[in-house]
Amino acid sequence: MREAKSYPQEVYFNGKWMKPGEAYISVFDRGFMFGDGIYEVTPFYGGKPFKLKEHLKRLQYCLDQVQIKFEAFSLEALMAEAVSRAGLAEADAAVYIQVTRGVAPRSHFFPENIEPTVLLYAYKINLRGFETNPLNVLASEDKRWHRCDIKATALMGNILANEEAIANNFDENIMVRNGYFSEGSHTNIFFVKNATVYTHPEGPHILSGITRQVVIDLCTQLRIKFKLGSCSFG
Numbered sequence: 001m002r003e004a005k006s007y008p009q010e011v012y013f014n015g016k017w018m019k020p021g022e023a024y025i026s027v028f029d030r031g032f033m034f035g036d037g038i039y040e041v042t043p044f045y046g047g048k049p050f051k052l053k054e055h056l057k058r059l060q061y062c063l064d065q066v067q068i069k070f071e072a073f074s075l076e077a078l079m080a081e082a083v084s085r086a087g088l089a090e091a092d093a094a095v096y097i098q099v100t101r102g103v104a105p106r107s108h109f110f111p112e113n114i115e116p117t118v119l120l121y122a123y124k125i126n127l128r129g130f131e132t133n134p135l136n137v138l139a140s141e142d143k144r145w146h147r148c149d150i151k152a153t154a155l156m157g158n159i160l161a162n163e164e165a166i167a168n169n170f171d172e173n174i175m176v177r178n179g180y181f182s183e184g185s186h187t188n189i190f191f192v193k194n195a196t197v198y199t200h201p202e203g204p205h206i207l208s209g210i211t212r213q214v215v216i217d218l219c220t221q222l223r224i225k226f227k228l229g230s231c232s233f234g
């Protein structure tokens with residue numbers, strides 16, 4: 001069994017800081033009804049944001065792709081505030097952001113004059129043993145849609161894949177599409193073969209991870225042989 005995660009003490013919800021128990025959404029929020037929302041998770045290592053601009057740029061890209069009208073960079077100062085309000089200014093933490101299309105009578109098409117619903121909070125992360133802990137992974141078919149580059153809150157494909165791994169005592173599920181490994185249920189993956197590092201190219205079948213790009217940049221800097229391309233299953 002995994003350690004249960006806890007609720008934050010405080011969340012920023014539609015313009016105000018409040019206790020999570022006081023933050024309510026309408027049952028007609030499209031995030032609730034359709035998973036019609038975008039999210040982002042930004043690490044703050046030792047209280048310092050890691051690749052903040054890149055995370056906010058990805059958030060903006062995803063919002064634009066689904067035409068949710070919201071300025072991702074308007075949240076920059078609130079992210080640091082969330083970390084300090086949570087008492088994590090010296091700790092390893094992450095900031096979760098979720099922006100849904102907002103509340104309107106149920107319709108598949110986009111409603112007019114709709115205000116996005118915004119949620120943001122910080123939580124502690126524990127990186128102890130991260131580099132040295134080997135992980136056991138399961139491989140199963142990638143059943144997700146063809147816009148995995150969008151960090152949508154509708155994560156049914158990812159959670160089914162992750163649950164299948166956890167329920168069978170694995171740490172992660174590496175998904176296979178058209179015979180090739182795409183990515184994990186909430187991670188990108190790299191392979192090392194004949195002293196060359198491989199990872200799946202960007203496109204509609206993976207989330208373009210910020211960490212993934214850091215690894216690619218490190219390979220270039222350190223002159224480690226690197227190729228964009230995935231490995232086949234079996």
Ligand SMILES: Cc1ncc(COP(=O)(O)O)c(C=O)c1O
Pocket residue numbers: 041158183184185186187188206207208209210211212
């Ligand atoms: C499906 C998927 N791929 C990759 C990643 C890694 O992305 P990043 O390095 O930007 O956290 C995540 C992170 O949540 C993810 O959910």
